[in-house]
Amino acid sequence: MHAVESPATAPSAPAAPSTPDKPGARVPRRRRREWTPLYLALPALILLAALLAYPFGRMLVVSFQDMQLRHLFSGATPPWIGFDNYTQILTDGVFWSVVLRTAVFTVVSVAISIVLGLAVALLMGRVSNAVRVAMVITMMFVWAIPQLVSAQIFKWMVDADFGVLNYLIDKIPGVDFANHSWFADPKQGWIVITTLVVWAGIPFLAITLHAGLTQVPHELREAALVDGASAWQTLRNIVLPVLRPLLVIVTTLSVIWNFGLFTQVWALRDSKPEQEYQTLATYAFTQAFGRSEYSVGSAISVVTVLLMLGVMAFYIRQMFQIGDVD
Amino acid sequence: MSTPRSQRSRAGTVAANTVGVLFVVVMVFPVYWVLNTAFKPASEVLSFTPSFWPQNPTLDNFKSAIKAPFFLVDLRNGLIITSTAVVGAMVVGFLAALAIARFRFYGRRALIVVILGVQLVPLLALLIPLYLMLNQANLTNTLFGVSLTYIVLILPYTVWTLRGFIAAVPRELDEAALVDGCSRWQTFYRIILPLTGPGLVATSVYGFIQAWNEFIVINTLNNPETQNLMAWLLQNQTQRGTAWGPLMAGALITSLPVVVFFLLVQRNIAVGLTAGAVKG
Structure with missing residues (x-):
């Protein structure tokens, strides 16, 4: 019975589930010690402890050991070698080139994604309704496509022999792109990878930012126009400040996601990326499962998590500051 | 939603619409291309002059994907x-x-x-x-x-x-x-x-x-x-890196449930990540 009445309340939930209880309700009603919430949270805590905290501890331990394939089969405890794995990777030029590559990719891809995402969001506010609907529907489809699938579609489109991209570029007079291999030169390969990541990332950014833009008060924009502000000034001084919290959040998320780039490289490079295509995620994986260097792989993963920790802490602090969390 | 129409030049809207349509074309192209490929017979898939519409549409790719x-x-x-x-x-x-x-x-x-x-x-x-x-x-x-x-x-x-x-x-x-x-x-x-x-x-x-x-x-x-x-x-x-037809068909089948589900609930998805940032 209640379910029938629920739509009145429920549809509003997605729009603002964050809205804390009404101001008065924030004050805890009961102060006496309650065990119920702990019982409720217990199963989740157990699962998180068993399948996240424990593995993480295990990873730390393994990163200080020298674990090889034979230890995996015999179950023998691998020898403790202290910081040797860390010394090894931190003094390895290859590791640092991987870190640098991952960082550069993250900065470039996030910058392009955010700028384009914002541009598309602004564009959605300028076009007529029909075009906006077409844009939203298209982006929904792109957003829905699994990462692995979109990577394969791109792989097919840039195929050296039968790919449509080479065919189209070849049509340009004076350009010979027949049988052009996009991955022979890592620079071009990374352009393909970045394009794929940006293409797949735009829908989330544009749609979220467009939703944010609708929150910018009309009066402000109109007042700015009346006062003779240019479009650029309005954007800089009115729109962006209002949008700032949202921009910070989506930028942080994009940094975290793109820093962990794996799927696209993995699929485009046939599950065995060359040195020039390794990112921190693929590098750790290749070390562990390709070469059975579980300890070195673990050390790389630990360093990766440490590198991301700052950004993650920033994100969580941001969520608290916005007051969403309470 | 947006500023009053009167304050905007018609030319501006036309320009914006053009860019918008262009954006849609670029974004949708990969989706169109996987559909186009999946329904082509092998001979058309592996062709140096790709056709932009299947000349002889077929379900063979789907059959061979399922039978794989x-x-x-x-x-x-x-x-x-x-x-x-x-x-x-x-x-x-x-x-x-x-x-x-x-x-x-x-x-x-x-x-x-x-x-x-x-x-x-x-x-x-x-x-x-x-x-x-x-x-x-x-x-x-x-x-x-x-x-x-x-x-x-x-x-x-x-x-x-x-x-x-x-x-x-x-x-x-x-x-x-x-x-x-x-x-x-x-x-x-x-x-x-x-x-x-x-x-x-x-x-x-x-x-x-x-x-x-x-x-x-x-x-x-x-x-x-x-x-x-x-x-x-x-x-x-x-x-089988070069069997693009069946691969694209398999990709379509694999993503179908996800795409359908996603479109059904997309309104709620971004919420968990950015909730609160979009406050009125």
Whole structure:
């Protein structure tokens, strides 16, 4: 019975589930010690402890050991070698080139994604309704496509022999792109990878930012126009400040996601990326499962998590500051 | 929604529309191209002058994808693993969400930080120890082992989103029910559960999508007999890199449930990540 009445309340939930209880309700009603919430949270805590905290501890331990394939089969405890794995990777030029590559990719891809995402969001506010609907529907489809699938579609489109991209570029007079291999030169390969990541990332950014833009008060924009502000000034001084919290959040998320780039490289490079295509995620994986260097792989993963920790802490602090969390 | 039309030049709108249409064309092209390829016979797929419409549309690619080794097994596995993970995460997650949304308790803030933080750690970073653990417990090559890791994959998001849905149910309703003589359990069962129904559906659908799309963990832990369709797609690609027609058809079949589900619940998906930032 209640379910029938629920739509009145429920549809509003997605729009603002964050809205804390009404101001008065924030004050805890009961102060006496309650065990119920702990019982409720217990199963989740157990699962998180068993399948996240424990593995993480295990990873730390393994990163200080020298674990090889034979230890995996015999179950023998691998020898403790202290910081040797860390010394090894931190003094390895290859590791640092991987870190640098991952960082550069993250900065470039996030910058392009955010700028384009914002541009598309602004564009959605300028076009007529029909075009906006077409844009939203298209982006929904792109957003829905699994990462692995979109990577394969791109792989097919840039195929050296039968790919449509080479065919189209070849049509340009004076350009010979027949049988052009996009991955022979890592620079071009990374352009393909970045394009794929940006293409797949735009829908989330544009749609979220467009939703944010609708929150910018009309009066402000109109007042700015009346006062003779240019479009650029309005954007800089009115729109962006209002949008700032949202921009910070989506930028942080994009940094975290793109820093962990794996799927696209993995699929485009046939599950065995060359040195020039390794990112921190693929590098750790290749070390562990390709070469059975579980300890070195673990050390790389630990360093990766440490590198991301700052950004993650920033994100969580941001969520608290916005007051969403309470 | 937007500034009054009178203040805008018609030329401006036309220009914006042109850019908008151009954007749509560029964005949609890969989607169009996979459809175009999937319905082409092999001779048209491997052609140096690709046609922009299948000349002789055929379902052969779909047939050969379905008949390919492990396709049906992996389809079944995927369904089992995904539903186990979703049901598990929903039950466990709902209880935890209830605790966060409805109670103030010692350690609540810490719990929120853990949930938010864990949501950001890629499961991939923990793949090595997970593999070692499950290997020790003889759970590699089983559907159960993967299901367990998938529960943890979707649990943080589940808790976080459900928390929002529960918080949106006015507390006064709980209290009214309690005053009317309902027990705690009855309040939960008669008030909160039905009112969060749509939220439960949306959250579990998103959990389904996440679990369905995962392939790295399952590809590392399991053999083809115990993998899912995404892993199948990856294997298929490496083994027969040039069979593009069946591959694109397989990709279409594999993404179909995800795309349909996603379109059904997309309104709710971004919420867990950016909620609160879009406040009126």
